[in-house]
Amino acid sequence: MKHDVLQGTVDRLKNREKLGLFALNVIGIKDGGEKCKLLLSDTKDQIKCTVGREPTLFFKQRNGEKGCTLVISKYQLVKTSSETEVLNILGIDDVFVPGSVQKKSSQQGQENIENGGVEKCSEEPAAGEGIQAPQKNERFDTSGMVKISDLNPYTKEQCFVARVVRKSGIKHWENQKEQCFVARVVRKSGIKHWENQKGSGKLFDVAVRDETGEIRITGFKEDVDTFHGVLVSGNVYVFSNINVKLTEHRGASGEFSNMYSGVFSKNSNIKTFEGDTRNIPGIGFNFQSIKEIEKANERDMVDVLGVVESVGEVGRIVIKSTMREMEKKEIIIADSSGLSIVVTLWSDAMPFVSENDVGCVVAFKGVRVSNYGGVRLGTVFDMTVIIVNPDLPEAKELRTWYAGPEGRSGRRMSLSSGGSRKRRHEDAGKADILCLLEQTSGVYEVACFLADIRSEKISYQSCPKENCKKKVLEEGVGVYRCEKCNEEYDHCAYRYILNVVLSDHTEQCFVTFFDEEANALLGVSAESLEDMRKSSEDEYKAFLKTKMNQDLSVVVSCKFDEYNGENRWRGVAERSEKLDYASEAKRLLDELLF
Template identity: 30%
Template sequence: MATSLTPGAVQAIQANQKPEGNNFPVVQVLGIKKIQSKNKQNSQDRYRLVLSDGAFYQQAMLGIQQNELIAAGTLAPNCVVQLKEYLCNQIHGKNIVIILNLEVVCGPLDAVVGNPQNIEQQASQVPGTAPAAMKKLTPKPEPTTASLKPVQQHTKLAAPSSSTQSKNIFPIASLNPYQNKWTIKARVTRKGPMKTWNNNKGSGNLFSVDLVDNQGGEIRATCFKETADKFIEVFEEGKVYLVSRGQIKFANSKFNPLSHDYEITLDNTSEVELCQDDGAIPTVQYNFERISNLVNGTKDQMVDVIGVISDVQDVATINTKAGKELSKRDIFVADDTNSSVKVTIWADRAEQFNSPNGTIIAIKGARLSDYGGVSLSLTAASSMEVNPDLPEAHRLRGWFDETGGTIYQSLTQQFTPGAGDSGPAPKKSFAEIKEENLSSGKPVKFTNRATITSIPDKDSSWYTSCPGKDPNDPSRNCNKKVNESNGQWVCDKCDGTFPAPKLRYILHVACADATGTAWVTLFDDVAQQLLGQPAEVINAWKSEGNSDAVLQLYKDKTFQTLNMKMLAKEEVYQGDPKVKYSVQSISPVNYATESRELIEQIRQLTG
């Protein structure tokens, strides 16, 4: 089999045109490079290609909807491809090529076809604009042929319909910051409420919508100030729109649960047009996590879960730092992994929630928290769907009807800090913990009778924390580290500005038991219980030059033997695994109780 590369293909692509007599140019892929995403969480891989027509070569970005070709090994260096759809945008004077759809013609060749030169370097040597210059420098290459290896299998994506091409509809998955003229056709799966802010940076209002297209691609669009006022009444959940123009930037995974690397900011140039419903466009896209797997997640991670409501608690009212009352409701959701988790619902949704036990509920974009062990909290961007028509829902219904949902265990109670009365943790020594396999990253809860052997005098024993409330969970303090700016303390998490921070302990002490020693961390509540003084007092003593009082306090608190509830977790530092210990609670040793336990152990050993 012999196949020719398309002469002049690279020049035509650079000019965002089709080569003469060939709407779908054939080129060789000289190289493929994976691009590291700035959005580490919920990100999709991006790839840069080097394309050659035998005379010139250029770089191009591959649309993420084509990633499956690389994952399957079909698209590889030196293979030959036919470009079905592409575009070229000029950003800061540089041509950025995006490949939206391609088909692999044959597998990797034994060598590079021709002697291709860098088209950008050649163009820079000729005065004038890039497209005009390229017309002067493009030679008439002799038709090049090569012996091609047939591809055993490949995936061919459906070409856009003629109507789609005429409207220049882009797949959401292909959107990236290098595009400035684009239109998407998408359904609004979630419309957030209008929110306002007022801080030292200014004031304004905003709202956001989540959009999904007929290929399942999802992206969030946010409107600010005048744009928010313009489009707040235009967007409606469930309806389909043509959306064009706007800024595309990296998504903040802390606030955006969608998997797209980017998000849209609509501005005064943006256009939003309501269109007829399209049955090919799905509704909400879920990426469900099994509830038992939540223990392996990270704090503040956004997750989707589906489960059966096992308990609905009454609405409670809390007071925020601003003095406003806020409603909250806790529900417990279980699935067929025999696990359940607490989900906190806020404000109007908490008051209006009326689904009984046994209801199937799907939640998108809940924030994972380590408060009370493992729990979830809904944010303004989260959504809920009751009794959805999904395969996962039907599976859970069968499980619940068969078992009654009575065999699950609550993750929210499993790792509760300081929960000494919620059930005893197993007693283990430091040596026993080190012998356990902690490589999964899952924390191990245990109790140990240990003696404090050293409390170092370090300024790093506390940190400056935010005294405000957590914006995602107003029932909790923010506690985020704050930084000083112009005499004020600024919190990046809640955007608050405060005259003074709150000092919170992160006290590291050395402990020993009968099997060995370990450095353990005591956080604020436990450290205050041990020292009997808040961090502000210790800091004041040192600021006043009374370091002797601090040293004496530390000396008085050493060589105490205490019962400690701890969490042990393995972390990797500079390639080496280390077990880190944090103390959840401390209590004095009850020698009478300890003696009875020892006697019982002796009886069991002697029979």
Template identity: 30%
Template sequence: MVANLSQGGCKQLHSAGPDDVDIFEATYTLQVLSVKSVANNTTTGQDRFRIIVSDGINFVQAMLATQLNSLVAEESIKKHTILSITKMTCNFVQDKRLLIILSLHVVEQSDVKVGDPQPLDAPKAAAASSTTPTASTSLRPAQSSAAQSKPAPQRAAPSAAATNQAQAHGSIYPIEGLSPYQNNWTIKARVTQKSDLKTYSNQRGEGNLFNVTLMDDTGEIRATAFNAVALELYDKLVEGKVYYISKARVNFAKKQFSHLSNEYELGFEKSTMIEECLDLTNAPTIKYNFVPLDQLETIAKDATCDVIAIVKEATETNEIYSKASSRNITKRELTLVDQSQFQVRMTLWGKQAENFSSKDQVIAFRNVKVGDFGGRSLSFFSSSSMSINPSTDEAFELRGWYDSAGKEQEFKAYASSGGGGAGGGGPAFKREEIKSIMDIKAEGSSTSGDKAQYFSARATLLFVKHENMWYPACKGENCNKKVAEAGGEWSCESCQKKWPSPEYRYIMSLACADHSEQAWLQGFNDVGEVIFDHRTATDLHQMKEDEGENKFQAFVQEHSCETYNFTLRAKLDEYNGQSRVRYGISKIMPIDYKEEMKYMRDQLLGDWGQTAV
């Protein structure tokens, strides 16, 4: 049963003036509509969480005090949680009231949203009575009289046209508050990414489409326009600019086309209103979560991340032929470096590759895809964006480091260990950290939650489970989803394409052992191609069809009894209501005897070999 909310509570919290109280204590029962991590507090290094809370009638934004962060980490506070808030304070940032929750307790967890809450018009704070706090002071209950007497920073007043525009649009909805059940809303959002105008073809004919990523202070959402609407709006939306947007359709997100966490997306229609924002005083700014280049191994393969780096080198463009699209695609490779003294390859495609000319510049890359070719690599794809020489502290620091010392440094490069590895993400194989299967099982048994443990191992392949060793996959570029046969064609529900035949991909279950114990290991397409000498699952499927089951099984058996180096991933899984630890293959590498001998030689000549027995 959902607890009764304090109706009118959001309005009361939002109506108090800045001089009424610094810390006020009262009990309000409110529901959480969203929880969002924001940029780290640079003073304390702690995460901050912005939440939207509702009383069933209205909703407002608030920040959690950092001492409440553990409630988010342990998921006591999440979407639809009912809270009893007992102590709060407030700050005014850029003439906006920001509530800060200091004390609360969780009433209950709910799966539904209470009521149909609407946003409140935020009362403007008097400029003379407030200053803009920094992250390190935002939780202080009171300021000294000297600090309060300081005049507020002077800002250029918005033009009359900008003021009239803001008044005309009235209440602004946060992106996190959008849902298909609301019609009358306006968002104020920055375009952080805009795709090319693309053509498509299906059973209903040909058309055009493009998509944009929109961002405000509460989150991001993807928006797509088709056909005549796409042609009308494409030149109107400019990457980096801020717009008022209304009368778009809110749909459930198609996750196969977007990496964003938002469960909804926008569809632009003929009635959609888009107007460039004239007053950028309170405009949302692009937020990054930069990953140093030496930490890319902690990011899973095919995940996205943000990096900021110097472009040390850039190749000339070249063209490669794409079987999936049956056309040539332009490609350019960049070498990125940063203060971690690592370098990594970034691949640009299409127009981004053709138009790039920013060697030796600082570039902030957003939402780039992490690959594991050659250890670790990055790829710029449709929803990625870049900002050249951004005005951020990270960019200025990186520029100073590179000009003063970085140009002359040697950089470490990612590389596959052991020669010719294959598989998913995870750390590189490390010979000095090889563990026995018995030890891996003992340590892996302590795995909990969604967190995986990684191990380096060496084991011999004893048996390949040859039943259901592959699945029919879509031939679409970067799709690989399972397809179903119907009427002589193979259809993909994910990308809505049809093919005369599928591409088969491996799903491997392997019995492997070392001197201590045996384990069943799970692997995917790259693992199968390593084991079967680069023969694809399509090749083996055809062999089985043409030469029969016996010949196929004999071929599989011939490729057992080989020893490999592995990077293994231990992760807790649930099957038939029971929890168990599954061991997946992140990397598999045939034994490179030259590398093994070199490692043994180094051990003998090092401290270990020279220590007297």
């Protein structure tokens, strides 16, 4: 007997409700041999899971894969050292793989597609002519339609009603199935062009919304010409024959609230919907306070509401991978949590906030979290929505707070400054290295010893200008060029990029020490050490050897990076100091006693 995946299951688990048999969708798998880790979803929320040996064996025997449905019979909810809640799966009742389930078609939905008069605008407009708007659908039968929350990539010929929220880029798709729905356009991207060894092309995408959720739809190549000029933000349309795929998403933003996304195909049709659209909402926000964002993981997507306190000047940087120059502008926003944060507005988002908006409330939907020099936020091209002075209840409350004594004249700490970094170090969870290597992100304090220093490359040539750490290009004898500053210098500065091996009783790992932390570790500048290496290689290696086997307490920021198509663990030292044996012994004793 197959169990349905019910929205709200993850919330019930986190609220410690006792559940019997329940089903969740598998949207991510990390195979660890005898055990595995899963990312499960109830189509609304996600939860990370660890699977024991016997359930893992059962899962593999049933050919469990990404996209299947898992029926869980026995579980335990545990908290990690970073306070993240993880589901420990102890028993699996059944595994339903999509490929093994007979797909059924909806005759009523098929009749709607054939007889509903949903026509595809396939002809391109003649030169000088505007794009013809889609035909109106005055008597469209919506009885066969489903809601966005009911969409899945394994059932053909479904229909639903929704509002288009935005357009943006998706480059891969799988498990394509035909779909039909009605949607309101809330946001629409521009056309993106790409070119690689396989050829060139273009794409765009939109996000659609109804009262149950959101979904994104992408168009490629000829579908860009067919649909991009037809769709208008805010209007409601009937979409049919949309391919739905399972997609991984991250972050708490409503922008990524649906585990599925759609792709236009050659059979896709669009028609204007004429009916009662009052129940089809526009853009939705899932605001987090700045205090909550402090605990978010790097690269999470969040929605935030804040008062603009300052607007910086326009700056320019050169993207190393493409050598393309981009403009950016940094603003500072604050909210009633008593904290402020820097938001970087990249080129396309810069016009939305100006110096005249200081003191105004601004809503951001879909900004990315980064931990560069503290916690910061940044807009994402063709994805972030910015609304100045939104007509929202939360915005009115924030204006009232800012007008009071704790608002405009109140003192607050910035998450994007060193103060936030110090707080992160104080709140860092204790971990051994084996536990550290299992973490996907976070900041942890490790008691260890310095087992090795990689002496091959310990520093790089950087820009000598103050507050610029960019690597310079050597363009001739004694000529160094900084692409960020767009200037040439007759000398350069050496900065550490020191790779070391840390070890304890459980495991060892590679950690990178950058300039400030490496200076504190070695007690000598990168410039002096490079001079020593040039004068005597033996003296240089002997010096590094004297620094090994130190007992240290190191605060490590860890995350997974993608490298050559594979995920790899990366650790960066944020602070290191001599191990305090007395405090470490007391901590270990407390762990034994309690």
